[in-house]
Amino acid sequence: MRLELQKITKQFPGVLANDRISISVDKGQVLGLLGENGAGKTTLMNILSGLYRPDSGKILIDGKERVFRDPAQAIEAGIGMVHQHFMLVPVFDVTESVVLGNEPTKGPLGSFDRAAARAQVVELSKKHGLHVDPDAKIESLPVGVRQRVEILKALYRKSDILVLDEPSAVLTPQETEELFEIIRGLAKGGTSIIFITHKLNEVIAVADKITVLRRGAVAGETTPKKATSAKLAEMMVGREVQLTVDRSRAKAARTILDVDRLRVLNDEGKLVVDDVSFEVKSGEILAVAGVQGNGQTELVEALTGLRATDSGTIVLDGVDLTNVSPRKVATAGVAHIPEDRNRDGMVKGMTVAENFILNSYHLPPFSSGGVLNRREIALAAERAVKDFDVRTPSIDTDIANLSGGNQQKVIVAREFSRGVKLVIAAQPTRGLDVGSIEYIHKRIVEQRDAGAAVLIVSTELDEVLALGDRVAVMYEGRIVGILDSKQATRERVGLLMGGIQK
């Protein structure tokens, strides 16, 4: 089906979220909808899926105007949404999840016909090449497979127009590649696809047509053939963006972090960091690459005092930091940007200022004699907000109300405001828009140039290659190779990430 949105406008108190946006997608076409956080992508899709009514503008399907009063009507019209955060019940199996809300029934009482449901799910997954075990429990599935279940769910509801909202945000590079295969297959079969993302290389890889949104309006339309990453980024941000990090060569000096034969167990008692040794020198960035779940999380937790080590030593600038408290690690001069900022990095329900002092509230000048010094806190927080370009109405705003990029800036500001010998940054730009990524990379390189040792852990190959002076690759708990940035090519690192040496 051909879908067309014409001059959609939606005003929220204080923001014009969609300003006369027109987009269209043909049968069997993949439309890449590109835009930063807050560009209006999500509002537009909520209008398309019947959650919001537009203030003005039309939705046309195959040339006929349609009005959606609620999501059920949008689904009926053939529009299927796959949300960024999956809407699945963990204890259900795949078959149940797919048919939920539209179950096949049998008998006079209309009881659930599991056999029929299972058969339909198997048939659908065969037809579209979405391989998934119909009897597996959702909670036992990796995220990439859960996403397939979501897509199956939309297809089961006979969606001709599939909307994927930031589908790669939670996927590994391999899973993303598989997703692209699925998308291409679906498009070939006649499904129209709207692919929402802020990642430039993804739209270039998978879209037939690209529409870029900026500040609630269409900033431009193009095709992958005509577009370059740089041009797309410029359209998206509204100014020229540096996609590669501009930096001089590292001037590595003395060793700051020395990790020797470290072994760490995970919560289930399994050995997940296996005899890992490396060092990071002052003035250099060591980037640790690897597919999510190969021990990087536990490695960082052990280095920052959040997880006990099994054996081995961690020495920071001559001071033994093996199995000390997170507070000791912080006061020893370690800045830690945690992997999961929502869980570890900030406290929602507290203000920007309070989050700024999260791990230094007990130190002067922020407090003395057990009493917080609100003036000093406000002054420092105001300064940090200004220095790190945090977009917030005030320092007394609940951090939960900030965008992801600005939340991360608060965390980075907090960690870099202390005396820093070592920076440990885990997935520092996960889920952020291009502008914020550029900014945070710049700040991390600044720390290195000021003489700090930097350890970056990232599953994004681009990030690893852009920032690392040396690149270490973790696979199944071991460091399977440490390459100098000159030797670290995409192919070599990619192979090591897959556990293939040589």
Added chain:
Amino acid sequence: MSTMRKIGRALKLPALSMFVAFLVGGVFIFLTDVEMLKQLTSNPLGAVGAGLGRVGAAYGALLRGAFGDPATYGDALASGGDVRVWTRAVRPLVESVVASVPLIFVGLGVSVAFRTGIFNIGGAGQFAIGALGGTTAALLFGAGVTPAPVAIVMIMLFGIAGGALWAFIPGFLKARVGASEVITTIMLNSIASQLIFFVVMNSEFIQQEQRLQPVSKELSKYVDIPGILPIEALRLDIAFPIALLTAVAVSYFLFRSTKGFELRTAGLNLAAAKYAGIGASSSIITAMLISGGISGLGGALVVVGMAKQLAPGVEGSVGFTAIAIALVGRTRPSGVVATALVFGFLQQGGRLMQIETIIPIQMLLFVQALVIAFIAAPDLTMQILKNPFRGLSRRSPNSKLKGVS
């Protein structure tokens, strides 16, 4: 201006919720009038009039019971300075405040625990053991053994110690072995009330001299907790200003001290607290000690001062009412004080309503529950006020968003 506006915004929802709760409560009073319903077919207009009259009478009695009768105030003004007439006029108002005092203490106590993410259901038990501590101190230090101010300080300290001890047990168990505080505090509530019963039955030191009834000795013979009103017969004493001071102290502690910062962090996000180097165990135990100490202080002052005797069931329903108050007051000390006062007025006013109109006290508890329900469901309240029928039939935009998940 902006602070006024902030206060106004903070009060908007509770005030509207209360309004709606009374409205709905009125409908129920109306519908439960059996006489009216009998006449409804023969004389509909008269019946409805009588029903509305009943609602008016009920709420009128509630207001007079809570704040006093305007006519009596008139008499008092006319009498000039006649103490007896004045006493009669202001007694309902004073008693309402008296009723709110234990609610303020326990409401503040459980709020500190809630802020730390601990669901301390044990306010009742901590209040009771605090009362036992206060009683013990009164018997030990009162009756001229030490100067009166010293005795009063000892009563307060014993009360704090008793409540803190009773809260330490579940706090310790949670911190050490992860025992659910909900279970342990509920169990300790039972143990506390049986313990009180046991001592007033069996302890020669505590039980009344004749040892006929399961009650303590008359504490007013040992210590006189000073009143704060110029009229002797009105029993509002220093417990009330101490309650208000406690609220100020709790507010300062939570929002100005580093320890309070730690507790709030732990309460909002335990993982981030760990990241920030805040120990979960010490936060739990600290919060419980403070939480129990405040409830215990309330128990000691209320029993020695206003009740003047320790008896089984001292804690009454204070524990559960205080939980509601803490939640309605959004665990903010100012909110807790305001809500506790409202509940005190409702309790006191309800007595007169029951006497005058034979409407059972349950109806008032029903209204109280409605207030809580409406505050807990702000969307519903706003929708009802906008359009009573739409509010019930259609979901608000917010719930729609969630509903799609």
